[in-house]
Amino acid sequence: MNFFSRLIVDIAYFIHTSDAYQHKKRFFYDLLENNKYKYKKVFDIFMIILIFLSVFILISEVKHQVPAYIKYFNIYVISIIFFIEYLLRFWTSSSVCEIIIAKSEHDTMLGREFSLSRAIIKVLKAKLNFIFSFKAIIDLLAILPFFHELRLLRLFVLFRVFKLFRYTTSFQIFASVLSTKxxxxxxxxxxxxxxxxxxxxxxxxxxxxxxxxxxxxxxxxxxxxxxxxxxxxxxxxxxxxxxxxxxxxxxxxxxxxxxxxxxxxxxxxxxxxLDEIKETKTIEDIRKLKKFYLICGYEQVAQEVAKKLANSMTTIIVLDEDEHRIAHAKRDGLVALNYDPGDTHSYKKIGLDLSTQVKSVLCLRESDVENVYTTLTIRSIDKEVNIVSLLMDDTNRNKLTFAGVNEILYPKGLVGMISKELIGRPVAFEVIHALRNEYFGVNIEEILVDDRMSEKIIYVNELNNTKFRVVLLGIYKKDTKRFFFNPIDATMLESGDYLLVIGKTIFIKEFEKYLHKKTKK
Amino acid sequence: MKSKMALIFGYNDYALEIAKNIADKYGSVVIYSLHSEQDSLKNKSDFEIRGLDLSDNWDGINENFDFENSIAFCVLEDSAENIFLTISLRSLFSDLHIIALSNNKETANKLQMAGANRVIPLVQTTAEMIAEMMEKPIVKEVFHKILFESGELKITQVKINASNEYIGKEISQLDWNDKYGVIPLSMVHEDMRSEFIYSSKIKHHVIQEGDLFVIVGYENCIQEFEKSIGSRYDVNWCNWSR
The missing domain is CATH 1.10.287.70 (Helix Hairpins)
Structure with a gap:
């Protein structure tokens, strides 16, 4: 390899491994092309406004005298912004360094002499591909009104309108739908x-x-x-x-x-x-969600769980590979996607961030094989997210635990335990069953003691719960993970503790409001 | 002599789990299977398996077990068969306590109509547990401890004795949680419907001898409470409404 070629390859490696350079390039790429990037929308709206301004000025010019500074703005400022955008797109469309490095490694591997000219041809090909792409041509034409001396070129302002294609996804969907025919x-x-x-x-x-x-x-x-x-x-x-x-x-x-x-x-x-368009819209909506439950598999238990969780403030997303079950979930008013929960591509396609967006994953297929498979898939993507799974056969318990399930629910075992309770302690069972289901409007709730609450209310006797007709069953201490039943009056409340209270739902709400209000004083 | 028995109808995982959990309460546990010959061969548990024919009139059983204290679990996998079995049992043995397993709400209603004293709605209960795990994890943990683990915290029903200081007082004046360390949750009416302790209906109820209360407390506190206030009252659960 001659000195010049070596220098080029070295520079390519240097730039390619430079964090600052890559970081900047990544930023501009996200801003221009990545729909998931939050600031892209802002950029898109800014460009759309520029386009409309430009067209508006063109129309005004026909019959009115437009001030010189506006003309100046239209001809130079907007054009220069578009030109900068064009250059950035030209830069981020492909990586020159990567092509040179790939070519050099390829040649080294085959034991050939590195050919700089071939590498340059490859680079040119990649860049020309960009220049001659339909969208890039429109971008270039939109810059032409810069040369305003050519009167006809003024009409190229209208090409700026075509640039709208870039910034609005609905246009892109429209074009893609028509292109199928x-x-x-x-x-x-x-x-x-x-x-x-x-x-x-x-x-x-x-x-x-x-x-x-x-x-x-x-x-x-x-x-x-x-x-x-x-x-x-x-x-x-x-x-x-x-x-x-x-x-x-x-x-x-x-x-x-x-x-x-x-x-x-x-x-x-x-x-x-239509289905595809709806699905795209659903996925976009899911990406915007902050916290939700992910139900994998929509069978009987899942349907009931979804009904129970419907009252909570958290959204529920259903994934299932079966079309009929997904249709059922949609009929039940849930956000459902016909994606296989056991496939890593499903999560990539949806663009889920399991660790930050998902509160809990519920593997509710009534088959241990499917649940183990789904759990392993999710664990391969994220190690932290909480996974709850159904267990259909007790012999598979270890397999689910080994796959990484945090909590297991075994319905058959539950039947055994319920039977025992029904025979041994029917009272306990009935009362708790009634509380769980809010019969007679009586409910059990957990109230979190936050920092502000714990500063104002120091001891249990300051809670005043009897005034609100609420029974304080006990306190759950977060640090020791212990439940203190019927705590004595002098028990101290600490931030992070949970109060377990029983009472009519409305009274509990009043009580909770009072606790927060008290802290404001 | 007639014996106190637990009869489980249907040989499957549910039956075995139930048998395991109730074996210490009943003298004998018998599992009735629709395919007794096959099931006896694969049976690895200690429980006896007998044949069951839905068209049978069970003359054999009739003679040698005590209905009042026996219990029957209907856990056949086929809903229609399970309902038919429940209705057959009810028509033959009016005093038998029948607990049936159902997969959905519709079957649960039918089983109740067929005469089951208690229906365990399997799917709903499982879903309840999962939903509670998600939304109220601490409540779930505490309930689980009270119900299914042999923890010290107990929930029980107590009948007020003839002579004690609380007779004549209003419910709103009770100080059992300070004095005895037990929390009263509800009062049970004669028709076995329970009423929450703070409901406006019974807040001013004057306590009389024989009133029933549902209380929560540690085992030793409950014992202490029983000594001075009332005795543990084991209600026959099959009369328990709902």
Missing amino acids: KFEFIILLMFASIVVFVSSVLVYVMEANNPDSPVNTLFDALYWSIVTISTVGYGDVTAVTTEGRIVAMFVIIAGVSVLAFTTSIVVSAFTEK
Whole structure:
């Protein structure tokens, strides 16, 4: 490798491994291309405003005298901002260093001499790919009004409107939906072109020599033909000879069918893609959520759990690979996605952050195999998130624990324990069952003692719970993880403790309000 | 002599779990299976397995067990069969205590109509536990300790004795939690419906001899309480409403 090539490769490695450089490049990439990045939206809105300003100024110029500074702003400032954006996109579209390094490593591996010229060709190819991409061409055209001396170029301001495609996802969805019907559109276009071509030639031949006819040139005939086939029919140019009118009749019939065909293609494209569009929207909404429960598998137990959790403030998201179960979940009013919870790609596609967004994962398939599989998948992505799983066969308990489940619920064992209670201590069972289900409006709640509360209320006897007709069952001390039943009056309250109270739901709410109010004084 | 028995209908994991948990309370536990021959072969537990035919009239059972103190669990996997079994048992033995397992609300209602004293709604109960784990983890832990683990904290029902200082006092004047370390949760009416202790209905109820209270407390506190105030009253749970 000659000195110059070595220098280039060294520089490439240096830049590639520079944290500061990569960090900056990453930032601009996120800002321009990454839909998940929170500031991208701000940037997009800023650019949309610039586009509309630009168009507004163009329109104002037609009939009014626009102040010089506004013209200056429109021609230079906006264009320069667009130009900077273009350069940034050009920079982040591909990595020159990466291409050079990849080429050099590739050549070294094969025992070849590193060819700088080939590497440069690769770099050029990658950059030219960007330059000739549809969106980049529009970007470039939007900058052209900078050369305002060329009067025609002023109209290129309108290209700025096309830039809106970049900043609004709905346009992109619209374009992608229509592109699925490319084949049908091409056929339709060909059919329409042939009809237009044949009819305009025919009308020209039949009408051009007739002095009464407004059709004098081939352009007139083409104009008439397009106005007629589109079913617009201005009436400024019409066929006057019998032959011309016969042609007109055919064109009109063809026009109706072209219009009907176009409508049906657009409608069918949207119906076919509707589920996909809805799914994209759901995923976008999920990404914005802060805390939610993730239910994997929507079977009987899951349906009931979702009903019970519906009262809580936390959203529930359901993942299941079965379409019918997902349809069921949607009917139940839940946010549900037809994704396999046992597949890591599902989580990548949705863009979930398991550690920060998910409060708990509930593996509620009524099959241990599925639950173990889902647990392992989730654990492979995140080690911390709380996982609760159903256990159908006690022999699989160890497997679930080994896979990384935090809490296991074994319904069969529960039946055994309930039976024992029903026989041995029916009172206890019934009372607790009634409390759990809020029969007679009586409920049990946990109230967190926060910093402010613990500063104002030091001892248990200051709680005043009897005044609110609330029974203080006990205090759960967070640091020792112990439950103190019926604490004596002199028990100290500390931040992080939980009060377990029983009472009518409304009284508990009043009591809780009072505790918070008291702290404000 | 007629014996106190636990009859479990259906041979499956539920039956075995129930049998395991209640074995120490009943003299004998018998599992009835629809496919007794196959199930006897694979049976590894100590429990006896007998054959069951849904069209049978159970003359054999009729003679040698004490209905009043015996209990039947209907845990057949097929809901229709389970309901049929419950209704057959009820029609034959009107005093038998029947506990049935149901998979959903609809079956639970039917089982109750068929005459089951208590229905364990399996799916609902499991879901309740999971929801509680998520929303009220501490409540779940404390309840679990009171109910299923042999912790010291107990919940029980006490009947007020003839002579003690509380007779004639209003419920709102009770100071049992300071004095005895037990917390009264509810009072039980004659029709076995319980009323929460702070409800406005019974707040001014004057305590009389024979009133029933549901109290929570440590075992030793409850014993102390019983000595001076009342005796533990084991209600026959099958009369317990709901």
